[in-house]
Amino acid sequence: MELVADDLQAFAVFARHRNFTRAAEELHVSQPALHTRIRKLEHRLDTSLYVKQGRLLHLTDAGERLAAFANDSRDRAAEFLGTLDALPPRPLVLIAGSGTYLYLLGDPIRRFVAKGRELRLRTGDAGATLAAVREGTADIGVTALGVPPDDLECELLAQYPQTLITRAGHRLAERRTVRLKDLQDEALVVPPKDRPHRQQLERSMLDQGIRWSVAVEAEGWELLVHFVRLGIGPAVVNGSVRTTAAVRKIPIKDLPPVRYYVITRPDRTERVSELRGMLG
Template sequence: MELIAEDLQAFAVFARCRNFTRAAEELHVSQPALHVRIRKLEARLGTQLYEKHGRQLFLTGAGERLAAFANDTRDRTADFLRTLDAAPPRPLVLIAGSGAYLYLLGDRLRRYLARGNELRLRTGDAAETLAAVRGGDADAGVTALGVPPDDLDCTLIAKFPQTLIVRNDHRLAGRRTVRLRDLQDEALVVPPKDRPHRQQLERSMLDQGIQWSVAVEAEGWELLVQFVRLGIGPAVVNGSVKTTSAVRKIPVKDLPPIRYYLITRSARDSRVDALRRALT
């Protein structure tokens, strides 16, 4: 079976974007042409490479392995060509969520870059971070995880409590700690339903039989904090989130801490190890 380099490149871009429109634009081809190319690649391999759930596309196990192979082939080719013309190595790629960049990585990245190191930054949620590292689109990732996966090297770099944030005039503002039962009948500011933080909070509330409602859904920690400041309702957030004097942060005793991990593939080069030391 012959795999054409152009097909591997096209699939690698599609796997990173997980969106036919964006991938086609990046490859400078039409969306129907890219769709046909991926379908022909599936037929040639005799396996499904992606699935559609709602509006989102997800790689199958075979798709993740092919993306990793495509990116590994790209990197090996680039390494070989560099031996011919002594071209400088490509910058490392780091992927992390907006919260990690805002509240965790800022000073560490500043010191790393100040030493003359090159780094290309990408943003992505936990699922996108894992997929990018597995597929070779990123050399390292930082994200919050409940249980680290066995197929990647995961190093704990930070741990934060989950905290309730309330306005200073809220009934719980004077508490030093709270439990979930203290949120009975509260209307909360929460992330969208598909976010892991929201899903964990809903499971915990359900397990304890606590009734609550949604005051508003907000994307991103900064917007959650802003809605709390406006008096829309309290919110449960990652303890690393920065607030103002108008908002109180109170640890929630019966929620697990948020653990951030640096994630890499097992095969690493010395530059990845240097990045690991800088971020941990």
């Protein structure tokens, strides 16, 4: 049997006053509306909750027990809510990719934690980041996106050119900029085929009819840079990726920049405002 909490509490007020007029005034409803709610309660319970004797109203045994139940439920709810108020606020949850943590978010996270704020970190690619923010399992996300979704708050954090990285002795090492056609017949160090960066690079190469091959697949920017440093082959990376003096970075003119966004749900804006301000 379904008992509506508001109806129970309305009956508890009526039971205390034993008077429709005074109970309705306390509840800020009309007397007929209160009378209807209690009649519906009686109908649901299939029993009378009060009787009229002369000008006075008296609770039946069922009415006494329902009033006690309603008061007990109210007290338990208040006690439970009080325990919630006493709990410390849960840490903010931030989700981002490994490269984003390595090259973009180190200083903001350090400043946020230094202020005594709690922060829980998760890793995930762009798809996982968007899903976690939408589902509410993460409060804020940072990831690279081509087109930001309409249902989330997306604020541009940074953008970087896509760059070719190679060892100093490579034929393109002294160039100030390159185009994709300059990579004709190159064997490249690339991410695995299921990674968005690899897929976007393959589409761009195919659109321009450029032949190329895979020197080695590497998971994560650091391993990719390591293979370039070893002389396995050049690679195309986000301009945010850090390298060493042994590696040259050359912007690629005909690839779009990589744009990183801070992503939140509209209903979490106030909760994440401090961290979002630090990220920006």
